[in-house]
Amino acid sequence: MQGQTAREFIIEVDKINKEFPGGVRALVDFSTQVRKGEVLVVIGPSGSGKSTFLRCLNGLEEIDSGSIVIDGIPLDDNRKHRLEIRKEVGMVFQLFNLFPHLTVVENINLAQKLVRKKTKEEAAEMTMSLLKKVGIPEKANNYPSHLSGGQQQRVAIARALALMPKVMLFDEATSALDPEMIGEVLDVMKTLAREGMTMVVVTHEMGFAREVSDRVIFMDGGRIVEEGTVEHFFTNPQEERTKLFLSQIL
Amino acid sequence: MYGKKKTKITRLDIILLLTLLVGVVFIVYRVTVGLNYKWNWGAMVQYIVRYDTETKRYVPNLLLEGLFTTIRLSFWGTILAIIFGMVMGFFRISTSLFKRMVGRSYVEMIRNMPPLVFIFIFYFFISDQIMPVLGVDNFIRSASPGTQKFFGIILASPELFAATVSALISLGIFEGAYITEIVRAGIQSIERGQWEASYTLGFSKYQQMRYVILPQAIQRILPPLAGQFISLIKDSAIVSVISVQELSFQGTQIMAATYYTIEIWTFVAALYLIMTLSCSLAVERLEIYMARSR
């Protein structure tokens, strides 16, 4: 399986199941495939399993059965495989999870040095170019607590991008932000999408989906209820549950 | 620290097991070969119980007697400590500055001193100065055999009576400082709103305490109090230094006589473990029971 050059799908999820203690079935025979460069948006009510699905993709959550293959590497018990996947999959969290005791550049440099084994100079170069890209180079030597929520999230995106991942996961990246700051973060995400990054985005921001997503999945109860393009969802949703959910968020 | 719930054998498991194995082998080797130690676990039995030819029964020997003394010291010591602790605890939250100062000084003095030094001072002070004044020694010696036997069971035999009581008072005053803080914290943890509500309902200070504050505070005080009892069981070992014949003291005595160091201290440690662990279990049961009846 490995060694093939142009893979068709960069993420292959095949009938994964996950049950939490207490009997909650977060994912039920869930399957999907994501192409390189595709922007997949996942929507659904809370408890539908969308965050769980995302967190299974880089190993934060363990699946009970089924298989996940990222860029040809299976997510199994092999430590090397898991490490490779974590390098190739970047994640942006709802609560940012920046390291408060490190400055912005230190936050972004750290993994580059430890995981990608770059030198101080190489890391610093990448960090500054990323900070420019997300629009806050002047905050390089500040501590996270001195930044606004939107700025912190942009640093978090830069931190994940610094490892040059092949896939970026966004777990409700703007849900914890004040409304006036959502835009600046979404702008960064849109730029990334347009540059061809493979993205799986859990969000409620349908405007974002409309602009850059290739496909939208609506999840409920751990399964895919409906999927299609954004236009499909706006103009012609099929399922009752889909219509109900959309009427609540739009 | 992350998520894998499957029980696997990790590298750390292997490393640790090997290290432990090497360690155990090394120690056993050093003990038997290097020190020429003659193991004699059987000898321990005779220090637990011995056959008394006079009464033709098995009577407790040094170790068991030491154990009983430790239990007595812990029990009565805790009772005394609770008395001191409650009084001083109320002092510490009193509206009178004088009382607060007294309470605070009591706690700070004791908590900033090693227990050993405190016991040295107080035991000497109490046994040499206070006991003669109270005539404790005379009391027990001139008591009827029945009274003597009674006190012998719950406290100590006549020869050791004054010394045990002195040690008891010293331990009680010492642990009382810690209980003071437990009581204080427990009462202060009751929200202001309880005080305010009962105040506006016209309760007097006494009524506030008796019907509103204390019933709630008691629940919060009991667990740490039980913990303090367990602490006292361990702290009672200190009085072995002033020759009170509790468990650790008996340990040193037997060691001096027989040199069976490993057996003795293993056994003594095991006895303490049994005491504390059974108390901890009882406390856990108590906490579950209390939580259920809420």
Place this chain on the structure above:
Amino acid sequence: MNRLMITPRARRTGLVFNRSTFFDILKFILLIAVLTFLIYRGTLGLGYNWQWFRVPKYLFLLEDGTFTLGPLLNGLMVTFRITAWGLVLAFAFGLVTALFRLSHSFVAVVVARGYLELIRNTPLLVQIFFLYFVMAPVLGIERLFAAILALSLFEGAYASEILRAGIVSIHKGQWEAAHSLGLTTFHTYRYIILPQAIRRLLPPLTSQAISLIKDSALVSTIAVYELTMEGRAIVADTFMTFEIWFTVAAIYLVVTIILSLVVTIMEVRFKVVH
């Protein structure tokens, strides 16, 4: 006057200096004076011979312009050395145990819990005896090291609880972020978790140091010549029980109260965290 109980908040906003305060302080000083008087007269009456004038030479000697420490202060220096080494080792034991308890390795968790239960349920005195009379001959270590080892194993168990609580108090998101960046467990502890945890742990760890100083007195039972042992030796020679023990107690009090002040200052300063 219907004053409710004095809450910590009320107390912190300062004493109200009025007539009752003045009298309370006066009453307190009076109480101390009365107690001191009673003790003094009582002991004299029972034949005790107070000899305070003999005490200073046990603290220090000042002759010909050279200043030498007397036996008591020498003992204090030994206490400090024991405490310093004990702290270092206790921290090491505590950190390893905390990490073991948090690890995935079954053996590590069992070892850590076994160690903790053993240490926390037996008296320090018995542990000192066991280490000195049993383990020291076996391992070939000498008296002072056995004492330091016993103390650090003991305090290490309590330190491990403090450390573990501090580590666990770090928000789970930090672990998740580090995981998603591909950092190993070791890297995560070293660069992310422990640096944040240590900051919050300094006050309780300093309290641990205070405990260590007090517990170090117990090594006098195996004739290590720290402060308490020196005290016992002098008392045995001179029978000045009260004078010497009050002096020794005062020394411990001064040291621990100073350290407690340090802890309070730290707690205030470290509230201003990033």
